[in-house]
Each structure stands twice: as C-alpha cells, then as structure tokens.
Amino acid sequence: MYINLEEKESLFVLQNDYLGHLSYIYQDRPFVVPITYFYDAIRNVIICYSNEGHKMNAMRNNKRVALNVVDINALTKWRSVMVHGEFEQVFGTDAKAYLHTFSLGIKELVERKELKELNFISEFSSKAVDESSPMIFVIRIDNITGKKRRY
Numbered sequence: 001m002y003i004n005l006e007e008k009e010s011l012f013v014l015q016n017d018y019l020g021h022l023s024y025i026y027q028d029r030p031f032v033v034p035i036t037y038f039y040d041a042i043r044n045v046i047i048c049y050s051n052e053g054h055k056m057n058a059m060r061n062n063k064r065v066a067l068n069v070v071d072i073n074a075l076t077k078w079r080s081v082m083v084h085g086e087f088e089q090v091f092g093t094d095a096k097a098y099l100h101t102f103s104l105g106i107k108e109l110v111e112r113k114e115l116k117e118l119n120f121i122s123e124f125s126s127k128a129v130d131e132s133s134p135m136i137f138v139i140r141i142d143n144i145t146g147k148k149r150r151y
Helices: 007-015 054-061 092-114 120-126
Strands: 002-004 019-026 029-036 038-040 045-050 064-074 077-090 135-149
Touching: 007 038, 007 064, 007 077, 007 135, 019 054, 029 045, 029 054, 038 092, 045 092, 054 077, 054 135, 077 092, 092 135
Parallel strands: none
Antiparallel strands: 002 135, 019 029, 019 064, 038 045, 045 135, 064 077, 077 135
C-alpha cells in the first residue's frame, strides 16, 4: 500500500538524510546524479556544492531542478521525498555562510546516523571560497511531496 506523506513527515525524511539524487535538464535531456546535500530548515533551502562542470553549467542554463531522497528500511517499508525547486549559485560571504551551515549539518548527521566522527569538515568549512574551491549552490524549494510503502 502506498500512502502520501504529510508535509511534516516529508520534512523529517529530508532533515535526517544527506544523500539524494539531483535531477536537472541539459540539452533537453534529463540527468540524475547522486549528491550530498543539507536541508537548512531555518532558510528552507537545500544546500549543495559542486566543482565546475556539466552539472553546474546545466543548472545555470535551466534553473528548474528536483531532488529525490529515499529512506529504505526494507523492500516493503520505505519513504521517498521529492523536492522541486530552483537552483541558485551563491558567492562570497553568502557562500561561506552556507558552506559553514552545510559542514556543521553534515557533520552532525554523520555522527548521529553512522556513529562516525568527521575531522575534515571543520577544515573544509574554514577555507576561503575562490575559483579553486567548490561552488556553493542552494535549491530554493517550491514544493515537497512524499510517499511511503507500508505492509
């Protein structure tokens, strides 16, 4: 049986994971790639980073994107959340602030979910954002939907 998730449960799934599949359009073709993300509940955005390349060029040209996150406990017990939104690359002090939020959020999630301590996050978040650093972008959320399967 498939059941629509209430917004509260969809947000719970989004807030308690950090791996998803980012969908975007390039030259009229859909692409889906795995990505690390952090849901910033205060700003209601999804924070991501990437190096320069195909994905960033595609999203600059067509800002409409989607993110799918799946929480699987068993074949017949899972939840899936789909976020539709708009890509926005951030720069300068805004990028540094988002990167800091991303780093602390991912660190906390990994420590809680995987019982692993991450040491590199603090070094990563303190780097200056320049041409050689990863580019920071957010997904401005338009809507969130979710489904679950329960037997």
